[in-house]
Amino acid sequence: MALSWWAHLWSVLPEIVLVLAAALMMAVDAWLPEGRKRELGYWAIGGMVATLVVTVIQAAQLAGGIAIPYEAFGSSVRADLAAMLFRIIFLLSGILTVAISMDFRPLRQSGEYYTLLLISILGMGLMGAAVNLVTLYLALETVGIALYLLAGYLRDTPRSAEAGLKYFLFGVFSSTIMLYGLALVYGFTGEIAYARIAQALAGLPAPAVMAALLLILVGFGFKVSAVPFHFWTPDVYEGAPTPVTAFISVASKAAGFAVLIRAMIEAFPTAQGNWVAIMAALAFVTMTVGNLLAIPQRNLKRLLAYSSIAQAGYILIGVAAASPLGVAASIFYLGIYTLTNIAAFAVAVIMTNVTGSEEIRDLAGLSRRSPGLAMAMLAALLSLGGIPPLVGFFAKLFVFAAAIESGLLWLAIAGVLNAMIAFYYYIMVARAMYVDRSPEEEKPVWISRPARFTLWFTVAGVLLLTVLVYPLYLLAQMAAQAF
């Protein structure tokens, strides 16, 4: 079937708008006088909102059946609801990240920062849409290189430079191991498009497929920070500028899951019996190790790093379920996790601006110092912990239900036990805010306007989406049918 040029462009329309926005950022940076660099953030938000509008219209057309899913550019990218929903997640986290970046003190406002951020979102959009190995690798590296530079963006801060270098070395090492797996798959099948790989793999000996699959999983495991590929996570999260950490912890992880789900289900359906066992083991180890290592942490960003490793474990449960329900549950979880984790990081950014440190003990007395901020953090922590009225509870409920439906009852039980461990360290943070006293309780906390927007938006999402759980879940389910 020959596609019209418009159909080709339509499949990557959000990326086209993002490239234009990124180019515009450089021009605006050159044009704005030195004292007005802060306005760059509004330009970046403008560019992403424009992209978001385009993406939402496309998603609505796909969801409403006006447009049908198809593959463009010779089976390079697929335009379907899942790709669009993932793009919406990336763009939302990008917008919220820029809003907390604008007044983050250590960060020098510059066009490069926002350009790199836009480029990484572009790559993530392609990661979610990629349906062949070359596109997958290129998209993964586009995201990777932009994020390595963002993590090391505070050049004069030794910690940030170190975070950038560590992220780079771990990232390039694991993506090269993945690339070797991709090369083996190409060699075995002669194909790079997922659908044709799946057909060609059917006739191959299982150990060969397994070897390639394991190599590929190293790269994916790094992206989603699954144990045992998580060693970079706490160091990079601690050293990188806090808004960048927020972005890496949600958008980069979601992008990793987007490629993981698509590649596993579309390219390796024949090896499913094998990879379900691997995913289940990864999910179990990831959530357990993440939660146990989070308990002794004293630094808020390191605690959130281990918490995000554990969250990746819960999402992997949905992938291990390998069913439409499991995929829908994973997408739903990622959307909710994005909002919740950015809320927690927004509080970290605001507190860093005020106290200059990121220790949990510096949150002491926050409930008296700024009750609203403490409430926001509490809502985020309880939702991450999965406490019933909040929306995080439903996210966990769906992945556990998917595991039980697929016969992985032990994994669901392990998940519930893990949620209890996690509750302990979330409550420790809440205790610092509500019970501990501090001599600085009288000093007010300054919250900039854009950061206030991020807080309101994310906390409203955490509290109010509970009533919208059903329609959102239906949406995730429609997206999951694309696989």
Place this chain on the structure above:
Amino acid sequence: MVPLSWYLLVAAALFCIGVYGVLARRNAIAILMAIELMLNAVNLSLVAFWRYLHPAVTTGQAFALFVLVVAAAEAAAGLALIISIYRNRETVDVENIDLLKG
């Protein structure tokens, strides 16, 4: 003609040397070089697979070209990060780059 398995064995050996280099070397630039070695091993196997098994379509060649481009971009970003850490710490030895721990 040299059989395909020879190329694949050389590529696998190169890849393993690269992995060893990444794990054993302490100089960040040496680690970067070891990663380049791994990328070249991948390219060698891609081109050999293409020439011997799937010569009709040039996918393997194109893939190898893309890998070259990505390798160049990675090297540029990596060297920039190494320079920024050298200016801060006066060292590129990863054993001494240890502010983040816990």
